Amino acid sequence: MKNIILSVADIRVVAEQGDVDAQNKLGLIYLRGEGVEQDYSEAMIWFLKASSKGDANALFNLGSMYQKGEGVEQDDAKAFKRYRNAAEQGHAEAQYHLGLMYQKGEGVEQDSAQAVQWYRKAAQQGHADARTMLDRMEKKGKEDIRTMLERRHNESRSVSPDPVKSARKRSAVIERGPGAAHYNMGLIYHNGEGVPQDDAEAAKWYLRAAEQGHAEARYNLGLMYQKGEGVKQDDAQAVKWFRKAADIGHIDAQKILNMMAEEGAVVPQEDPEAEERHRNGADQEYADAKMIYNKLKGIARDNNEALERHHKPDEPLDADAHYNLGLKYLFGDGVPQDFTEAIKCYRKAAQQGHAEAPFDLGGIYKEGIIVPQDNVEAIEWYLKAVERGHKKAKTILDTMYREGNGIPQDDSDPAKWYRKAAEQGIASAQYNLGVMYRNGEGVPQDDAEAARWFLKSAEQGIAKAQLRLGLMFHNGEGVPQNDTEAVKWYHQAAQQGDSDAQYNLGLQYFFGDGVPQDFTEAIKWYRKAAQLGNVEAQFNLGGIYQEGVVVPQDSAEATEWYLKAVDQGHEKARYNLEVMSLNRDKMKNK
Known part of the structure; x- marks a missing residue:
């Protein structure tokens, strides 16, 4: 069977009939200059037509043009948005590029966890470069944990009678005398x-x-x-x-x-x-001296024998001793390397209240170092560390809950996982728990309970929670209706760059709800939201300039904002553009 070769004219005919595949193909032809003169503007037009119907390939191609600055001003934020829309439809190349942008912080705040997530999605579809990047990042994550554990190990040695430790303690301050x-x-x-x-x-x-x-x-x-x-x-x-x-x-x-x-x-x-020295040392952590001596003499060739010989039943190891012993087993420092014993010692230290032990265990399970990778187990240990005031554990947990890492997908009671963290002050868990109560997902629907958790999260600066809380105050859902409170929370989220909050704040100023009516302030917030891609803000600005409401009428400005909204599939904006075009034609014919 012969291959059928279509001419550019043939493809255009099909594209003009609305076929998205043909529209995307025609866009590529003009983008690459295949059989026609290269024309970025024409390529953009056809990609826009296909993307307005949600075509993933067209969205990816638009993203590529924005990222490379082909025919348009280079704009990573716009590229990111198109890549994301395509990636969410399963487009492997878009998923890979999205991973790159998250990893490098281009067009979006740098977020390694998101990068890994998108690389993994692309890799699962057989994307070789994504697989390579995923392997590199996962390896780096494990190396970071290993580096931390090695540092802990070195620090633990520095508190025992060891010259390396002594050196590290004194290297920063030169002794005198x-x-x-x-x-x-x-x-x-x-x-x-x-x-x-x-x-x-x-x-x-x-x-x-x-x-x-x-x-x-x-x-x-x-x-x-x-x-x-x-x-x-x-x-x-x-x-x-x-x-x-x-x-x-x-x-x-x-x-x-x-x-x-x-x-x-x-x-x-x-x-x-010896007797005199024994008396002098007896009150100075004599049990620790035994462990140190074991290390120096290399006695601990057999863990059980060593502990039996040098650990008396009436002298139980404390949390620090168990923690340091865990480090020794982990690195084979003075004892045979034994990962099982290391984990056992870490667990004992954690059970005795040691803050760093559960944090280290969290990292070990999160990255799959010396144990099978297990985010659920990691969360359990990080939670214990947070209970003991470990700030870094709280930060890591916040990221894990924001991404949903470690929450069993098939758990019959997912709310319990969020509640555990929420009660420990993990802001993202508080937000997610609020969403569950708001939507009745896994818990009875309860607006008051949702508002309670949104408030806790909002007070920690989570913009999404501030937006949700503002909406609930505006609508009187779960809390008494109060537009002043709504404005307060919208404003806090808006200042963090949340475009929905900026748009809602614009509405409050436009209609004078909770604040004195102020059109200048309203347009300011509409514009901020629109520049961040908020489609309703773009549409509203188009209408304001089209009708000359509270600003001088400006068809060019209206067209600009309507086009941006149309680019996102806003049908009313498309209709208004057509009306403006018809009106211009009528004016010309008069």
Whole structure:
């Protein structure tokens, strides 16, 4: 069967009969200059005709023209709008471009969660570039969580008797006093801060400081001999420097010596100094010293054996200890790496009231690090963190609830998930719960309850909630009718750029509802809304300029706003344009 090749004239005939496929095809022909002279204006006309009927391909092509500035002024916001309209119809290429715009913050506020959502939709349709971008973003998300956990790990080490920790605590504030300069140089080389990391060089500087009586340098030198870092491993030398540090009041050195004496390692059990050091260290987190010593000696080759040997039943680990132990298992720091044990320790720390543990667990489950990805589980842990005042957890939850991530789609009681978060002050959850009560979705329809949750969300600055609350006050739904309150909430949302609120505020000023009538103010807000693409505001401005209501009559201005409304499918605007055209023809024929 031969391919049928249609001429441009043939395609135009079909396009003029209203066939959207032909209209879109004709637009592409003029856009690319295929068999005709390239003509962006003609391309735009045909894409507009097809897009007015909702054709996804035409919407995508319009978006592309706005994004590239082909025949029109480059406008990312307009491109974004067309891409979104096409993407919502399942157009894979539009979904991919929408993801790019969300990722880069072009034409819309940057939003990685939205970018991932649209990349995923496109990838599910086989879009290779979307799959690549999705993989990159998901990998980055996991790397961000890993980076956070590594930072936590390093911070946890910095609160234990470990030279790396000590270095980090002191790197920002240079110590002064005998041996301080040499000690600081030791820290710099030990941590590789501005120089290549070099344990041997660090040991040299610590030795110089230690010989000048610097307690921390003596202690760090003992640790280096203990572990064989930068020097040959030598327990006797380690004990020597621990003792010298302990003799001038170094608490951690006292604890280490106590443990070594208790284990009979190098320090004899009958060491007469051990009892005194034991008393000195007993009131200074002696249980932590046991865990630290386990790390230094590498005793914890077997978790259960290590805990049995060094953890007494009458000395339960507290939340911080469980949290830090979880980090050690996670990174294999002094114990065999064991993700199951890490999660177990995190859970115990969380149950004991630790704020960071549930936050970290939330991130682990959200990104699927060392466990299967599970947004529902992530939300549970983030909620626990929020209960303990964790601000970042609240921010993350707000995003998750705004996007609906982690809310089971098949749950028989979806409201419970929003209620949990709403009661913890998550603004987006409060808004969504308000919507559920307003619409009777999953809960009995209840305008008063809807208004209550909208108010809580609105007070936290959520523009959509402020708009909804304004509407309820204007209509007296769930709250007493009060246009003054309506104006108050419309205004707050309008200032955040909500075009519906701007349009409604314009109406209030136009009719003097809740505010003194003010046409100038009304037109100001109509214009703001119209410039953001609010179709009713565009239509109203067209009517105002067409009729010369409260402003001088201006057909050109009216036509401009009507055309913008027609571009969005507003039939009354299309009718008014036709009327204006007929009137012009009549005037010409007179």
